[in-house]
Amino acid sequence: MSSIGVSVPIDIDNAARELLRIGLLGPQAIIERNLTVVDVSRRNRNLRITQKDGPNFFLKQTMGRSQEDVLYIVREANFYRFVESLDGDSGISALFPRLEYINIADGLLITELVDNAETLGSYISGNSETIEEALFLLGEKLRLIYSSFEAVTSTHEDNNVRGLGRQLPWIMHVHEPSPEIMSTLSPSNHEVLRIIQGDGDLCMSIGHARTLWRPETIISSDMKLDNVLITRTPGGSHGVVFVDWELVQVGDACWDLSGIVQDLIIFWINSMQHMGDVASMISTNAFKLEQMQRWIRSLWTGYCSSADFPPGYGAAALTRLVHFTAVRLIQSAYERQHTAVSMSSAAVLALQVSKNMFANPEDAQVRLLGLYNWL
Structure with missing residues (x-):
């Protein structure tokens, strides 16, 4: 369904009337x-709308109305239309929320709210016995969608994805920041940037990672634990749904994979007691390195x-995964300091x-x- 006009920001008070x-x-x-x-706003105005009986919805409305703001939801809506057109016998569309409504003028996108689901970030905190199973399934489904998208990427036949960008991730240029980036830096961002620019070897490594980039399929560009939903059937089996595709583009599948891997590394870093030297922090951490490795190996x-x-x-993919994960750790350290005055110990560890x-x-x-070999 497409626009008939909303004209006002949708919030908790008027959501029912507007829907x-x-x-x-x-x-x-x-x-x-x-x-x-329920208001779950972040960069966008986000609402979770549930009913006792009937379909549930996830509403996303841009805070601004600039061309760039609106482009995000148009891109995401077109992507969901694209996966629905691919479906056939592959079941691809079941891995994404169903598009319910878009109003371009009001920057409004509504999808189904997936039932009986939680983010992978939440799941790994309380399901230790089945995490490896869920991560193996995630790896399987990621390979399924990327291989399904590769043919379309090479032929450019689908109008919904024909105009997707192919740019390198912005973090691969962070050591050469644009004036736009410089104007929005927090004091802590400045410190991260100073460390990166002052390390010639690190700058060269980021530059080398750019040469490994292979734009062969359609990727999320923002794949992370909180953008993966783990679902459960009444019988107890797991499913996976991928959400938040507003940054979708043609790119390297290993970039998305590295988003999950770096999130697992950050989970490990955050579980440490940030006291003493690094060796003692690792050895006394209740969440052992070997456990994180089993999770990454399952994926x-x-x-x-x-x-x-x-x-x-x-x-070749494993080589790119290692390099891209290193880049994503820099991105994580940078983004998590956006409003900070000084660098956190977790950010320092991520950079190290x-x-x-x-x-x-x-x-x-x-x-x-x-990872001892690629299989």
Whole structure:
């Protein structure tokens, strides 16, 4: 469904009325007061709308109305239309929320709210016995969608994705910042940037990572634990749904994979007691390095379980995964300091881990990620 005009920002107070006007809710839902609206806003205005009986919705509305703001939701809506057109026997569309409504003029996007689901970030905090199973499944599904998208990427036949960008991630230029980036830096961002620019080897490593980039498929560009939903059926089996595709572009699948891997490394770093030297922090951490490695290995093994890899692909992909994870750790350190006055110990550790990975990628592959070969 497309726009009929909303004209006002949608919030907790007017959400039911506006969804009734749009046609996504019936009068009975309002009369019986069986509707719950929860504000989960971040960069956008986000609302979770649930009913006791009937479909549930996730509403995203841009805070601004600039061309760039609106482009994000248009891109995301077109992507969801694209995956619906691909479906056939592959079941691809079940891995994404269903598009319900878009109003371009008002910067409004509404999708289904996936039932019986939690983010992978929340899931790993309380499901230790089944995390490896969930990560293996995640790897399998990521390989399925990327291989399905590769053919379309090469032919440019689908109008919904024909105009997607192919740019390198902005963080790969962070050591050469634009005036726009410089104008929005926090004091802590300045400190991160000073450390990066003052380290010639680190700048060269980021530059080398750019040469590894292979724009072969459609990627999220923002793949992370909080953008993966783990679902459960009444029988107890798991499913995966991928959300938040407003940064979708043509790019390297290993960039998305590295987003998950770096989140797992950050989870490990954040679980440490940030006191004393690094060796003692690691040795006394209740969340052991070996446990993180098992999680990463499950993800990678699931990704490599597909039989459609061309010869030599896996080894090259693993090389890119290691380098891109190091870049993503820099991005994490930078972004998490956006409003900070001084650098956190976690950001300092993330930068140090990144530097160590770049210094010896083969060693990092084995000793940090726990990946001994590509299968």
